[in-house]
Amino acid sequence: MTDTSEKLDYSKTLYLPQTEFPMRAGLPEKEPIAVARWQKMDLYKRLRESAAGREKFVLHDGPPYANGNIHIGHALNKVLKDVITRSFQMRGFDSNYVPGWDCHGLPIEWKIEEQYRAKGKNKDEVPVNEFRKECRDFAQGWIKVQGDEFQRLGVVGDFKNPYLTMSFHAEARIAGELLKFAASGQLYRGSKPVMWSVVERTALAEAEVEYQDYESDTIWVKFPVADFNPDLVAHEDTSAEDFNEMTAAILGSSVVIWTTTPWTIPGNRAVNFSPRVSYGLYEVTAAENDFGPQPGEKLIFADALAEDSEAKAKVTLNRLRSVSAEELGSLTLSHPFKGLGGGYEFVVPMLAGDHVTDDAGTGFVHTAPGHGREDFDAWMDAGKKLRERGIDPSIPFTVDDGGFFTKDAPGFGPDREGGPARVIDDNGKKGDANKAVIDELIKRNALFARGRLKHSYPHSWRSKKPIIFRNTPQWFVYMDKELGDGTTLRSRALQAIDDTRFVPGAGQTRLRSMIEERPDWVLSRQRAWGVPIAVFADADGTVLVDEAVNQRIVDAFEAEGADAWFAEGARERFLGSRANEPWVQVMDILDVWFDSGSSHTFTLEDRPDMKWPADVYLEGSDQHRGWFHSSLLESCGTRGRAPYNTVVTHGFTMDEEGRKMSKSLGNTVVPQDVIKQSGADILRLWVVTTDYWEDQRLGKNVLQTNIDAYRKLRNTIRWMLGTLAHDEGDVVPVKEMPELEQLMLHRLAELDEVVRAGYDAFEFKRVTRALIDFMVVELSAFYFDIRKDALYCEAPSSTKRKAAVQVVRHLFDHLVTWLAPMLPFTTEEAWLERYPSSESVHLEQFPAVPADWKNDALAEKWKKIRQVRSVVTGALELERAKKTIGSSLEAVPVVHMNDAALEAALSGIDMAEISITSDLVVSHRGAPADAFVLREVPGVAVVVEKADDKGLRKCARSWRYTDDVGSDPEFPEVSARDAKALHELKALGRI
Structure with missing residues (x-):
C-alpha cells in the first residue's frame, strides 16, 4: 500500500454536500429579519420598478375593519391574496397590491362608545366632530398595528400608502358616488321595515346581521x-x-x-x-x-x-x-x-x-x-x-328606535299605565x-x-344582540327603477354576475339568488362616524339636484374630509344662494358597505399604479352579502358593470373537530401565537395546502402535519444547496445526458404546466401537492437517492456527474421560485444562500422550460423501469427487515423476468445503479417459489443474493461492492471507477 493510500481520508475526496443553510429553520427568529430587510430595501418599490411596462394584474383588497388585532380569518385572507399577487408578479405581470382599511361605521364607533360608557361619559353631550376625531384616531392606531401584523405574515404591498375609507379623498369620492345616485333618480326616501338594532339605535344592512x-x-x-x-x-x-x-x-x-x-x-x-x-x-x-x-x-x-x-x-x-x-x-x-x-x-x-x-x-x-x-x-x-x-x-x-311601543299601539304605548311596553332593552334582553x-x-x-x-x-354581528324589523323612514336606492336605457339596477347586477368568473363556481349562484331576491338598498344609518348622506331634501323627501351645490360638497370633503358636513354653517356654505329655500340637510350616515363598495373608485380608478376593473376580488364567502354585493351594486348603479372580473371566495376556519372557533370554547388559534412558536411560513403552508374554498380546520395536530411537511421540503432544498456548492456551471446538452437526468427535466416541464395552471386557477393545494410529492417522493426518495453515488464519487470529468449537477441546478431554480409565492421567507433564505449577490428571489421570474425537456416517450419507458425497481426495492426491504443485509449495496438482486415489454424497457439501463445495489442480474429462468413478487407488477420476481457471496469486494470510498477493487496499485482499497476519480482530483491538487 502506498503512502498516498495510507494518508488518504476518503471522505475528504467526495463531493459531499456543503451548505450554511441549516436543517433547523429557526423561522420565528429569522422571519422578522427578512421583513426588516424587505422594508429597508423597499422591496415593494423594487417590484414595481422591475415590472414597469408589463401588463397589470390587480387584486383589489377588501378592507378589514381597523378595530383590533388580526385573527386567523385575517391571516388566511391576507396570505391567499399575497400568494396570488406574488404568483402573477413572478409570471410576467405587474401585480400590484394596495392594502386597504374600512375605517367608518359601528365597529369603531362602538369601541369609542364603550370607552365613553366606562368613563361615565355621554356621547350625545360631545360635539359630533370631536367624537368623530376620536373615531379617526382610534382607527389610525389600529391601521398601524394590523399593517405590521400583515407584513409579519410575509405580505408585501404598498403599506406606506394604503387606501383608507376615511382619507379625505376617499370621503370626497364616496360622497360623489352617492350624489351620482341622487342625480340619476335612484336615491329616494321611503318608509319600509328595516332590520333595526335597538342596542345600537341604527338600521342594519344584510351584511351586518348574523x-x-x-x-x-x-x-x-x-x-x-x-x-x-x-x-x-x-x-x-x-x-x-x-x-x-x-x-x-x-x-x-x-x-x-x-x-x-x-x-x-x-x-x-x-x-x-x-x-x-x-x-x-x-x-x-x-x-x-x-x-x-x-x-x-x-x-x-x-x-x-x-x-x-x-x-x-x-x-x-x-x-x-x-x-x-x-x-x-x-x-x-x-x-x-x-x-x-x-x-x-x-x-x-x-x-x-x-x-x-x-x-x-x-x-x-x-x-x-x-x-x-x-x-x-x-x-x-x-x-x-x-x-x-x-x-x-x-x-x-308602532315601535320607536328604542324598542318602545308608540301611540300607534294603543294600550301598550305611552297611554299604558306604567309607561310603554318595550320589545328589547338597551342590553339586548327581552322587554x-x-x-x-x-x-x-x-x-x-x-x-x-x-x-x-x-x-x-x-x-x-357587532353587539351580538337580537334585532327587530321596524318601519322607519330611511334612504334607499331603487333596485327596479328603469334607468333610462331599458335596465334597472337589479338587471344590470344580474348581467354583471353572468359576466364574472367565480371561484368556486357556486359563488355565482349564491350572489345571483341574493340579488334576485333583495329589496331596495337601504343606505342610511343613524350614527355619527362615517360619510354622511350628503344631500338636501324637502319635506316630501325630494332630493335637491344642483351641480354647483354638489361640487361645493365634494370640494369641501376633498380639502377637509366629511367633517365639513357637520361643521357650523355647513348648510349655508353648501347651499349658497339657495340657503333661503326650504331644503333640509340630511344628517344620516351612509351604510359602511357603501363606503367599501365605492373603494374601486378611489383606489382602482384614481391610483396610477392600479387599473379598473380589478382582475380579482377575494374575500370570505360571507362577502356575497357584503363587499362583493355592495361593490357590485355601487358600480352597476354608476358604471353599468361590476368592478371585478373574477370573484374568489374562501371559507371559515374551524377547530380540528369542525366546530366554530370561539373564546368561550377555548379552541381559537391565534396567528400571532403560531408565528411566535413555528413561524409565518408554517401558517402559510397550512393556508396553501388546505381546501380554502370550503371551511378549513386548524389546530395543534393540523399544524404539526404542516411542520412535518415543511421539514421535508426544507431538507430537500438543503440537500440541493449542499450539492450545488460543487456546481462549476458545466452544461451538458440534454440529448447527451443520461436518461435519468432527461427524465427529471421532463418532470420539471410537466410540473411547470401544473404549477402555472394551478396558480391561474387559484388552486394552491394543487400546486403544493404536486411540489411536495415531487420533492419528497421523486427527488429525495428516488432521484437524489440514486444520484448520490455519482454526485459524491464520480470523477470531475464525469459527464454523468456534470449532468446531475446541472439538473439539480435546474431543480433548485424552478422549485424555489415556484414555492416563493407560498413560502416567501424560506425561499428567500435559500435563494440568497445560493445567490448571495441577488437582491431577492421575489424579484425573479418563474424560469422558462425549454421545449426539448418534454419527452413523453421517455417518461412512459421509465414508468416500466420504476415498476421493475419497485419489486427490487420491495425485496431489499424484506431482506433488511430480516437483517440479512444492511445497506442495499450489500445486495446483488436476481430479477426473473417474464414480461417482454418490461424487459425491453430495461435495455441500456444500469438497473443496479437505479436500484442502488452493487450489481443486478436479469434472469430468464423460472423464478423459485420463494422469490419476492408484487401483485401489481406481474412478470417480475426477485431473489436477493449477497455481494460478498459473489466474490465482490467493498470499495473503501464509495462502499459499492465490485470485482475491480484493488485494480489500481496506487489506490488498492477502491474500485477502478473511484481510483480514476482520485487520480483526477490529485492532478487538480484537490487531494
Whole structure:
C-alpha cells in the first residue's frame, strides 16, 4: 500500500454536500429579519420598478375593519391574496397590491362608545366632530398595528400608502358616488321595515346581521270574522237557505294565525292566506285548557295543520266543511284588540299571498306591514284594492328606535299605565312587550294557544344582540327603477354576475339568488362616524339636484374630509344662494358597505399604479352579502358593470373537530401565537395546502402535519444547496445526458404546466401537492437517492456527474421560485444562500422550460423501469427487515423476468445503479417459489443474493461492492471507477 493510500481520508475526496443553510429553520427568529430587510430595501418599490411596462394584474383588497388585532380569518385572507399577487408578479405581470382599511361605521364607533360608557361619559353631550376625531384616531392606531401584523405574515404591498375609507379623498369620492345616485333618480326616501338594532339605535344592512339560536314566544291568535261579502263568492249552485247557513257559520268563526313575534300584533293590519292551501271550518267539541277556545267555537285552519293546532291548544276539533279561497278573500276580520285604548277599530282584510304555506303554524300569516318585508310587500301590493274597499293603506309606526311601543299601539304605548311596553332593552334582553300582548289576548279570549320555539334569529354581528324589523323612514336606492336605457339596477347586477368568473363556481349562484331576491338598498344609518348622506331634501323627501351645490360638497370633503358636513354653517356654505329655500340637510350616515363598495373608485380608478376593473376580488364567502354585493351594486348603479372580473371566495376556519372557533370554547388559534412558536411560513403552508374554498380546520395536530411537511421540503432544498456548492456551471446538452437526468427535466416541464395552471386557477393545494410529492417522493426518495453515488464519487470529468449537477441546478431554480409565492421567507433564505449577490428571489421570474425537456416517450419507458425497481426495492426491504443485509449495496438482486415489454424497457439501463445495489442480474429462468413478487407488477420476481457471496469486494470510498477493487496499485482499497476519480482530483491538487 502506498503512502498516498495510507494518508488518504476518503471522505475528504467526495463531493459531499456543503451548505450554511441549516436543517433547523429557526423561522420565528429569522422571519422578522427578512421583513426588516424587505422594508429597508423597499422591496415593494423594487417590484414595481422591475415590472414597469408589463401588463397589470390587480387584486383589489377588501378592507378589514381597523378595530383590533388580526385573527386567523385575517391571516388566511391576507396570505391567499399575497400568494396570488406574488404568483402573477413572478409570471410576467405587474401585480400590484394596495392594502386597504374600512375605517367608518359601528365597529369603531362602538369601541369609542364603550370607552365613553366606562368613563361615565355621554356621547350625545360631545360635539359630533370631536367624537368623530376620536373615531379617526382610534382607527389610525389600529391601521398601524394590523399593517405590521400583515407584513409579519410575509405580505408585501404598498403599506406606506394604503387606501383608507376615511382619507379625505376617499370621503370626497364616496360622497360623489352617492350624489351620482341622487342625480340619476335612484336615491329616494321611503318608509319600509328595516332590520333595526335597538342596542345600537341604527338600521342594519344584510351584511351586518348574523343568525344565532334564539328562543321566541309563540302564539296562536283568534281573529274574529267581522263581515262576509257574498258578492265575492260564486254560489249559483247553492240554495239560498244553504248559503245563508254557510254564511252564518263563517260569520260566527275566527281565523287563527300563528306568530313567533307576539309584540307585532298591535301592528297587524291584515291576514294572508294561500289559494294553493286547503282550508277547513272546524268546531271545538272538547277542551282541556286554562284559557283558549271552548266547546262550540268555530275556527278556520289549513287542513294540514289542524291536528297540530288541536294538540297545541288541548282541544278536540270536528271538521264541518271546506272553506274556499273565494270565501276567505271575501272576509274581513276584527282586530283582537278592537276597542283597547280606543283603538284598533279598523277592519282586517284577508289577502292572498304567495309567501303563505301550510308547512307550519295554521296556514294563515299575520301581516304587520311595519315589521316584516314580506308583510310590507303584501300590504303594498294590495294598496289599490284596499282603497277600493275603503281600507286605509297607511302603515303605523308602532315601535320607536328604542324598542318602545308608540301611540300607534294603543294600550301598550305611552297611554299604558306604567309607561310603554318595550320589545328589547338597551342590553339586548327581552322587554315586557310580549308579556303585555299575551296577557291582553288572554284577557280578551283571543289567545288560542301559546308556546316557545328555539330557532335561528337575526342578531347584530357587532353587539351580538337580537334585532327587530321596524318601519322607519330611511334612504334607499331603487333596485327596479328603469334607468333610462331599458335596465334597472337589479338587471344590470344580474348581467354583471353572468359576466364574472367565480371561484368556486357556486359563488355565482349564491350572489345571483341574493340579488334576485333583495329589496331596495337601504343606505342610511343613524350614527355619527362615517360619510354622511350628503344631500338636501324637502319635506316630501325630494332630493335637491344642483351641480354647483354638489361640487361645493365634494370640494369641501376633498380639502377637509366629511367633517365639513357637520361643521357650523355647513348648510349655508353648501347651499349658497339657495340657503333661503326650504331644503333640509340630511344628517344620516351612509351604510359602511357603501363606503367599501365605492373603494374601486378611489383606489382602482384614481391610483396610477392600479387599473379598473380589478382582475380579482377575494374575500370570505360571507362577502356575497357584503363587499362583493355592495361593490357590485355601487358600480352597476354608476358604471353599468361590476368592478371585478373574477370573484374568489374562501371559507371559515374551524377547530380540528369542525366546530366554530370561539373564546368561550377555548379552541381559537391565534396567528400571532403560531408565528411566535413555528413561524409565518408554517401558517402559510397550512393556508396553501388546505381546501380554502370550503371551511378549513386548524389546530395543534393540523399544524404539526404542516411542520412535518415543511421539514421535508426544507431538507430537500438543503440537500440541493449542499450539492450545488460543487456546481462549476458545466452544461451538458440534454440529448447527451443520461436518461435519468432527461427524465427529471421532463418532470420539471410537466410540473411547470401544473404549477402555472394551478396558480391561474387559484388552486394552491394543487400546486403544493404536486411540489411536495415531487420533492419528497421523486427527488429525495428516488432521484437524489440514486444520484448520490455519482454526485459524491464520480470523477470531475464525469459527464454523468456534470449532468446531475446541472439538473439539480435546474431543480433548485424552478422549485424555489415556484414555492416563493407560498413560502416567501424560506425561499428567500435559500435563494440568497445560493445567490448571495441577488437582491431577492421575489424579484425573479418563474424560469422558462425549454421545449426539448418534454419527452413523453421517455417518461412512459421509465414508468416500466420504476415498476421493475419497485419489486427490487420491495425485496431489499424484506431482506433488511430480516437483517440479512444492511445497506442495499450489500445486495446483488436476481430479477426473473417474464414480461417482454418490461424487459425491453430495461435495455441500456444500469438497473443496479437505479436500484442502488452493487450489481443486478436479469434472469430468464423460472423464478423459485420463494422469490419476492408484487401483485401489481406481474412478470417480475426477485431473489436477493449477497455481494460478498459473489466474490465482490467493498470499495473503501464509495462502499459499492465490485470485482475491480484493488485494480489500481496506487489506490488498492477502491474500485477502478473511484481510483480514476482520485487520480483526477490529485492532478487538480484537490487531494
